Amino acid sequence: MKKLFILCFFISNFAAAQTCLSDFDSSSQDTEFVDNDDGTATDSDLGLIWMRCSIGQTWENETCTGDGLELTWQEALQVAHGYEYAESLGWRLPNMKELASLAERSCVRPAINEVFFPNTYSDDYWTSTPSVVDPQRAWVIAFFNSSNALKDKNLTVFTRLVRTAD
Template sequence: MKNNSLPDFFSSSAELAAIEHFLHLIAKTNTFDQRLDVLQEQLRQSEQLQKKSEQQMAQNKQQYQQEINKLTQKNNEQLNKKIADLERRENKYRQEIEQLRQKIENTKTENVQSSQRPKTQTIHSNNELEQGVWIDPKTGLMWARISIGQEWKNGQCIGEAKTLNWESSKGACKDFRLAGYKDWRLPSRDELKTLMIKDKQGYACPQGVLFQPVKVEWGGYWSGSPYACNSNYAWDVYFNNGYSTYYNKNNKYYVRAVRSGQ
């Protein structure tokens, strides 16, 4: 075999083929590197775009959540207002219903008492005061001139008025006896207020007709009207200022009995 030296190799036709092959390899390598750079740049841009998209999605999510919270709060406020309005209306209607119920009960009581009233019992205006009662000409109600705890004797008011809780007040009126009558009852709130006059202190009746408690002349008096919104409360009336409010039935106030008159 013939041994060719390196100079002989490069001076031969093989030299050109080797150089061409080498240049071809270099060209391929450069193209691959360029493509690789392009792909890497595209990947980098894609990652940046994805990152921006994720950030935008997070911002949108936060914005949507804030809007949802605002709408929820606004809706809750409107709902609470509606509930409060409905509760106010309910309380108002309850009071109106209770007032109507009380009027109906008073009417029934008057009818029953009228049917049970002794036919021979008659009190004329000239002797009613002497028997310890006063008939209001405007309402026809017969009022005891004395409060529960006081006694009518020999045409005079004797003793001091008692303060009782609400249930005891009803029972005391039921057991009360005066002027030959035994159908006395605890007056309703509206009935008690007919005794009031707004322009000055006192009762809407002639001076000295109704005797007040000695210790507390213008004290509070129980009415037979329970408070519609709470069965543990009932209405009372103060005769010093015409003020009427509801109190726990365990509280103690004065009591004045009434009946439906002739």
């Protein structure tokens, strides 16, 4: 029984690492982002500045530390309102297209560029895009496998903020 537990522990830890297909075209290139040396990265192509960490985490020693906060959709919108980070205001919840632009479709667990967005949860992240058919739901992007789905706004998921470049 002890050997089975150790084997399962080893396999589950091994499976938790990011996996990328080497023969698949990368959807987000390292050259697409500029490190702003303040816990943010600029997507030059889209004119967006991203927080490199999830809400709740801290940018420290070139990585994201601590635990991300899981928020309801309304809480995520409220946190973004008036949020100050990297000596800047104007942070907001990204819309579905903006957040999907971070998805790295050649990778899973997490499906994101780990160079610029380290320690991203392989889980759902809120967008500001509500459902057009169900007012109780909003869109999320899953950084487990870069998929998207509608979630009940009262469920709690992770949040990453964006702002428009000056």
